[in-house]
Amino acid sequence: MGKKFMVKFYSYLREKYSSHSGGEEVIIIDNDGDYTIEDLKKQYDFIPGEIGCVILNKQMAEDDAIIQDGNLVEIFPFFGGG
Amino acid sequence: MSVKGGYAGQVLEIDLTERAVNRKKLSPELINGYMGGRGFTSRLQYDLIPPKADPLSPENVLIIATGPLTGTMAPASSRFVVGAKSPLTGILGDANCGGHWGPELKHAGYDLLIIRGRAPRSVYLWIDDDRVEIRDASHLWGKTTGETEKLIRQDVGDDSIRVASIGPAGENLVRFAGIVADYDHLAARTGMGTVMGSKNLKAIAVRGTRGIEVADLSGFKEAVEQIWELLTSDEQTARVLPQYGTTSLVDLHNSLGGMSTRNWQTGYFDQVSKINSDALRDNYLLNTVGCFCCPCRCDRYCVVDKGEFKGTRVGGPEYYTLVAMGSKCGNDNLASILKANELCNNYGLDVGTTGGVIAFAMECFEKGLLTIRDTGGLDLSWGNYHAILQLIEMIAYRQGFGNTLALGFGEAVKEIGPESGNYAIQIKGMDPPTFDPRALKVYNFRYAVASRGADHLRISAHGAYELEVSEPAQATQKLKFWQDIVCIPDIAGVCKFPYTFYSQSADVTMKKALQLVPLLIESAAGVKMDSGMIMDIAKRVALTERAFNNRLGLTAEQDYLPERFLKDELPSGRAKGQKYDVFDTMKAGYYAACGWDQETGVPKRETMEQAGLHDIAEDLEKHDIIIK
Numbered sequence: 001m002g003k004k005f006m007v008k009f010y011s012y013l014r015e016k017y018s019s020h021s022g023g024e025e026v027i028i029i030d031n032d033g034d035y036t037i038e039d040l041k042k043q044y045d046f047i048p049g050e051i052g053c054v055i056l057n058k059q060m061a062e063d064d065a066i067i068q069d070g071n072l073v074e075i076f077p078f079f080g081g082g
Numbered sequence: 083m084s085v086k087g088g089y090a091g092q093v094l095e096i097d098l099t100e101r102a103v104n105r106k107k108l109s110p111e112l113i114n115g116y117m118g119g120r121g122f123t124s125r126l127q128y129d130l131i132p133p134k135a136d137p138l139s140p141e142n143v144l145i146i147a148t149g150p151l152t153g154t155m156a157p158a159s160s161r162f163v164v165g166a167k168s169p170l171t172g173i174l175g176d177a178n179c180g181g182h183w184g185p186e187l188k189h190a191g192y193d194l195l196i197i198r199g200r201a202p203r204s205v206y207l208w209i210d211d212d213r214v215e216i217r218d219a220s221h222l223w224g225k226t227t228g229e230t231e232k233l234i235r236q237d238v239g240d241d242s243i244r245v246a247s248i249g250p251a252g253e254n255l256v257r258f259a260g261i262v263a264d265y266d267h268l269a270a271r272t273g274m275g276t277v278m279g280s281k282n283l284k285a286i287a288v289r290g291t292r293g294i295e296v297a298d299l300s301g302f303k304e305a306v307e308q309i310w311e312l313l314t315s316d317e318q319t320a321r322v323l324p325q326y327g328t329t330s331l332v333d334l335h336n337s338l339g340g341m342s343t344r345n346w347q348t349g350y351f352d353q354v355s356k357i358n359s360d361a362l363r364d365n366y367l368l369n370t371v372g373c374f375c376c377p378c379r380c381d382r383y384c385v386v387d388k389g390e391f392k393g394t395r396v397g398g399p400e401y402y403t404l405v406a407m408g409s410k411c412g413n414d415n416l417a418s419i420l421k422a423n424e425l426c427n428n429y430g431l432d433v434g435t436t437g438g439v440i441a442f443a444m445e446c447f448e449k450g451l452l453t454i455r456d457t458g459g460l461d462l463s464w465g466n467y468h469a470i471l472q473l474i475e476m477i478a479y480r481q482g483f484g485n486t487l488a489l490g491f492g493e494a495v496k497e498i499g500p501e502s503g504n505y506a507i508q509i510k511g512m513d514p515p516t517f518d519p520r521a522l523k524v525y526n527f528r529y530a531v532a533s534r535g536a537d538h539l540r541i542s543a544h545g546a547y548e549l550e551v552s553e554p555a556q557a558t559q560k561l562k563f564w565q566d567i568v569c570i571p572d573i574a575g576v577c578k579f580p581y582t583f584y585s586q587s588a589d590v591t592m593k594k595a596l597q598l599v600p601l602l603i604e605s606a607a608g609v610k611m612d613s614g615m616i617m618d619i620a621k622r623v624a625l626t627e628r629a630f631n632n633r634l635g636l637t638a639e640q641d642y643l644p645e646r647f648l649k650d651e652l653p654s655g656r657a658k659g660q661k662y663d664v665f666d667t668m669k670a671g672y673y674a675a676c677g678w679d680q681e682t683g684v685p686k687r688e689t690m691e692q693a694g695l696h697d698i699a700e701d702l703e704k705h706d707i708i709i710k
């Protein structure tokens with residue numbers, strides 16, 4: 001079966017992790033089990049300090065949240081200050 | 083405890099009315115109680131400025147303070163703070179500045195400058211180590227900050243001196259004039275350049291050739307190495323800050339639906355790609371620049387080499403400028419934003435408040451409260467960058483309609499009419515910077531309670547998002563905690579960016595602020611310092627600032643958010659439909675976390691006493707301020 005979902009990168013993560021100028025990537029995984037935010041993060045091999053928050057279908061998501069078929073995962077860089 | 087290093091040890095007091103120059107030893111009580119920088123300005127503002135003093139009168143005192151680390155080899159040790167009673171807000175005013183001027187002052191042998199009175203004619207100060215002169219500045223009056231800096235270098239015959247000056251805006255007492263150091267570094271907020279102008283003080287030029295003693299050199303070097311290693315290996319300080327400066331926040335705020343657009347009518351600017359960090363880098367970025375001893379080099383240097391604004395050269399912009407002169411005014415012409423930044427630096431204007439009052443005027447124009455006749459022919463439609471640029475000049479020189487805006491929001495509303503008050507987005511007289519509170523509600527509550535008016539730097543957190551998902555009581559505790567953490571660089575004399583929120587994790591921030599800064603101070607000054615002691619000082623500073631404002635009559639009523647945020651839903655962007663609906667909960671929680679009385683907004687007696695501020699508590703009572 002597998003799953004298909006969209007990952008969208010914001011701000012300076014866009015040019016680093018996406019090949020599309022809009023920062024959107026469609027991900028297809030061949031996995032019937034639970035696929036979590038943490039699994040996704042591992043796939044990208046983010047550097048510590050890069051990721052501020054992950055929003056899964058408009059809700060802030062923890063690492064153990066499960067991504068479902070058709071979901072939208074939005075990845076924002078860290079920010080503080082401003 | 084007596085210090086053995088870190089501090090230069092001297093205070094320079096200047097009375098411009100009397101043309102008197104006095105040197106004093108830096109008081110150990112001030113060091114122990116307030117450490118330096120914003121700590122010094124807070125206490126001296128309380129002690130030296132009479133509550134009834136008109137901010138533009140000779141009675142107001144301009145205090146310029148460095149910290150124990152300013153000018154040492156600690157990374158990013160560039161900072162100084164300027165404090166006075168603010169002519170913009172009428173309450174506590176201060177502004178923090180980087181560059182090289184603060185370190186030079188320390189190297190000349192001074193931790194603090196205290197400037198009183200008013201010179202009968204325009205003057206500038208020339209501080210050459212021990213030699214201090216009050217010089218005639220009639221040939222400088224009317225010049226821009228850049229011209230002033232060049233002319234003083236010629237006067238002195240030394241190109242390596244450092245100059246902090248005001249431009250025409252400060253001379254003309256525009257209420258939000260800043261002080262410009264090293265051409266492009268601004269002590270921008272709350273009108274400290276206006277206070278300088280009211281004293282007929284055009285500039286302060288410094289040459290310092292002394293080193294700064296360090297009590298335990300090997301301990302200090304070791305601490306410096308540790309922090310250097312952290313800064314040069316952390317993704318945030320080693321890559322994000324140098325590569326983007328603060329400009330990456332533009333995209334981020336917009337994608338979160340909170341980027342102030344058309345005077346806060348919405349939080350989403352659909353033309354963002356024309357003014358964001360990519361557009362800047364691809365078209366105008368020439369170089370990145372760093373302040374004294376800073377590996378992060380976050381300052382942008384931009385040149386416009388084509389088109390209508392060809393020839394524009396500017397140290398900047400910060401994200402804040404891109405918003406203030408861009409989305410907030412509906413302007414997507416990046417070259418014109420750079421030009422606006424250049425003009426503000428040259429005239430010595432706070433680019434933030436300048437953009438804030440222009441956006442306000444644009445909305446009044448849209449709503450028909452201002453017409454072309456009122457503006458002297460200026461078409462203030464959103465995005466009309468020619469009008470924006472012309473208005474900046476008219477504000478600096480207080481010409482025509484520019485004069486209406488030059489006195490700040492309060493006076494402008496009086497002139498335009500009461501209905502315009504709905505569009506004056508300000509708190510305590512100062513505009514919030516860029517980020518709409520409706521889009522990040524917990525974090526941006528900070529605007530309501532900051533001691534210098536709507537401000538984003540009094541409370542800044544590592545990882546602002548997490549605060550949003552905390553329970554309100556816990557979130558307000560965290561806000562208070564972060565308020566104390568980000569005070570630490572301000573009192574130590576180092577830059578907030580690399581020492582606090584630009585870190586790969588909150589743990590790294592804690593390591594820098596609570597472990598390494600105390601270690602740097604302990605080894606530099608040769609006095610005991612630890613995380614608990616430094617947090618106690620930070621708490622004392624916040625309470626002293628609050629007490630200064632309470633003594634001037636500030637109460638809980640002045641801690642508010644503008645109606646627009648409370649009543650209007652954001653019409654577009656990610657936070658569409660949101661309005662600020664947690665104000666009362668946030669306010670109650672924050673007051674409780676700070677130990678302030680819920681009704682009056684005055685710190686409780688117990689809070690003051692715990693912080694060792696019995697004397698201030700007594701003084702407030704003498705002024706009929708009720709302390710419960």
Ligand code: SF4
Binds near residue numbers: 158180377
């Ligand atoms: S981080 Fe930026 S603003 Fe701070 S000291 Fe370094 S160069 Fe200056």
